[in-house]
Amino acid sequence: GIQVEQSPPDLILQEGANSTLRCNFSDSVNNLQWFHQNPWGQLINLFYIPSGTKQNGRLSATTVATERYSLLYISSSQTTDSGVYFCAVERGSDKLVFGAGTILRVKS
């Protein structure tokens, strides 16, 4: 099946710093989503982005489908950005395959 690799596995930032999270996938996909898992365990949908670029406030994402990667940018990070960021992809069959996540800690 399709493989999803996320990097870095852990990231510690000072409040106000910017960061880039990466997601590589092993095959072409018809869906890619970024999720934020908050400290209460909830999975919050950030972007549905099988290709192209989207922005939502301080967050933006770019997927280059032909090169099989996606990037999530967080600018001016805040402590509330802390948590785990998951990339998940879908290829053909109707299910998402998740990466292992990036644990982000933003320090004040």
Next chain:
Amino acid sequence: EPEVTQTPSHQVTQMGQEVILRCVPISNHLYFYWYRQILGQKVEFLVSFYNNEISEKSEIFDDQFSVERPDGSNFTLKIRSTKLEDSAMYFCASGAAYGYTFGSGTRLTVV
């Protein structure tokens, strides 16, 4: 924004007991899913459900698991005889052409 609603948010059960996790998907979605996340691990697919039947299931989804859509709005996951290793966060999701929406999860603790 439409939401997927899950109940209960947390359930503690004794090993060997049956549990039913409940979900109300987004009303105009046709595809429904259950995923599981063991503490500290990645989110894993369990089962997908379309047109009142299972369309795909993972190796994890063995005979102790079942899913049902008992009425037009609810979607349930039943675990017949819980084991310690079933302790996890269980997420319901519903899907449409523009992606999947996940519920807030049910944290199941088997003691």
